[in-house]
Amino acid sequence: MAQATEPLLKRTPLHAMHVRLGARMVAFAGYDMPVQYPAGIIKEHLHTRTAAGLFDVSHMGQIIVRARSGRLEDAARALEALVPADVLGLAEGRQRYALFTNPAGGILDDLMVAHLGDHLRLVVNAACKDTDEAHLRARLAEECTIDPLRDHALVALQGPSAEAVLAAFAPEIRSMRFMDIRTLHLLGEACVVSRSGYTGEDGFEISIKADRAAIFCDTLLQNANVMPAGLGARDSLRLEAGLCLYGSDLDPATTPVEAALEWSIGKARRTGGARSGGFPGAEIILGQIDRGAPRRRVGLKPEGRAPVRGGAALFGRADGAVPIGAVTSGGFGVSLGAPIAMGYVPAAQATPGSRLFAELRGRRQALQVCPLPFVPLRYKRA
Amino acid sequence: MLKFTPDHEWVRLDGDVATVGITNFAQDKLGDLVFVELPSVGTKLEKGAAAAIVESVKAASDVYAPVSGEVIEVNAKVGNEPALVNSAPTGEGWLFKLKIADATELAALLDEAAYNATIA
Numbered sequence: 001m002a003q004a005t006e007p008l009l010k011r012t013p014l015h016a017m018h019v020r021l022g023a024r025m026v027a028f029a030g031y032d033m034p035v036q037y038p039a040g041i042i043k044e045h046l047h048t049r050t051a052a053g054l055f056d057v058s059h060m061g062q063i064i065v066r067a068r069s070g071r072l073e074d075a076a077r078a079l080e081a082l083v084p085a086d087v088l089g090l091a092e093g094r095q096r097y098a099l100f101t102n103p104a105g106g107i108l109d110d111l112m113v114a115h116l117g118d119h120l121r122l123v124v125n126a127a128c129k130d131t132d133e134a135h136l137r138a139r140l141a142e143e144c145t146i147d148p149l150r151d152h153a154l155v156a157l158q159g160p161s162a163e164a165v166l167a168a169f170a171p172e173i174r175s176m177r178f179m180d181i182r183t184l185h186l187l188g189e190a191c192v193v194s195r196s197g198y199t200g201e202d203g204f205e206i207s208i209k210a211d212r213a214a215i216f217c218d219t220l221l222q223n224a225n226v227m228p229a230g231l232g233a234r235d236s237l238r239l240e241a242g243l244c245l246y247g248s249d250l251d252p253a254t255t256p257v258e259a260a261l262e263w264s265i266g267k268a269r270r271t272g273g274a275r276s277g278g279f280p281g282a283e284i285i286l287g288q289i290d291r292g293a294p295r296r297r298v299g300l301k302p303e304g305r306a307p308v309r310g311g312a313a314l315f316g317r318a319d320g321a322v323p324i325g326a327v328t329s330g331g332f333g334v335s336l337g338a339p340i341a342m343g344y345v346p347a348a349q350a351t352p353g354s355r356l357f358a359e360l361r362g363r364r365q366a367l368q369v370c371p372l373p374f375v376p377l378r379y380k381r382a
Numbered sequence: 383m384l385k386f387t388p389d390h391e392w393v394r395l396d397g398d399v400a401t402v403g404i405t406n407f408a409q410d411k412l413g414d415l416v417f418v419e420l421p422s423v424g425t426k427l428e429k430g431a432a433a434a435i436v437e438s439v440k441a442a443s444d445v446y447a448p449v450s451g452e453v454i455e456v457n458a459k460v461g462n463e464p465a466l467v468n469s470a471p472t473g474e475g476w477l478f479k480l481k482i483a484d485a486t487e488l489a490a491l492l493d494e495a496a497y498n499a500t501i502a
Contacts, residue, residue: 041413041438042414305417305461
């Protein structure tokens, strides 16, 4: 049933649509958000893997960073002081995953950075967007203007049917590949569209003016291949895809190398690179790239059917007394029909095949370390 | 006729045997179930003790013994097919049967009208 949650929660431009569709609303990062629609999480998850799921992610922060000089490279260079990603190397019309780091090498947030010609566009987590904005202003205000897009919705259309659905409105999206980003006209409205997402599927994320978002989504939902999907399916899909949730799998005490996200640190920013270091915690993070981190994020498959949830302590032996790590995300892999989890373990136990034990309701549940992702990623890379 | 607890269990009485499951309201609130852990036959449960676990995609919830008794049968079918609890919570989705230890505890169970009032 749809029921009112806390009165002070913020609403996205699609709130009325969620209520009309019969969504169950929950508080998430200060917003009243749909956790599921009447179809339920399992159907929403599977439909996204086989056709297309439509997600409202308007709670996320969209921030425009523009160099006061007018030169994009000045904004890119400035941002490189806060993230280890290679921002200067980002081509126009491309997007890249990045991390805000702290002086201890920990992760303050994970984000997307896109090069849109005369400005950079960041997409940050809802729960972090105010602190991210303050962080950007505190560090970049002299060189850049920082403008949150408060009047735009962000919707994600994810799944193998997403391309065909959107191509009916803008045929040119067929030529986009994974992490391309373009301004396109959808229903006569200029939208920023990226070929990206948080499900492991091919798909698109569309930034659209708030007052056009509902009519756009209504139009998409008229296509039988498109099903609305809530935060519940979003979480089960991203876990199967081995993608991190900030606040669960990533936090200020976890480094990019511990999180197995060093792939997001370009060669130019690494030891010996053209612009080596120069971001918060560089010495620690680059040292870990070169010499390894003491612990690593790994995939975990519980033996049997019982899900092991985030927060469960991990032990090296069934009778171990001292935890060696912890599960940070865990649940049920809907497409796999089996429980799955991610967590942090000492480097020595991070090899696939290692057998570990999780504390589960007073007993020890065996699980195997396994490679991530749990399902093949189906991004359109070529 | 079913009896209920405020914790959203239902009870069907047949002589001194109580069949127990979760209510339609509970299954709807939990959403799609993916895992059910049932007690072992022979387990002696006190009224209010955690007897079974039902887990949705998102979270785990305890199912409590509505009355004291010994577990005499469990529904192995829901262990293999937890979705039965969603599709038929008071039918094929039953969880376990108790041999009632103390019939006076039955008086504390709610009738349907009283239960419906708790969820209204």
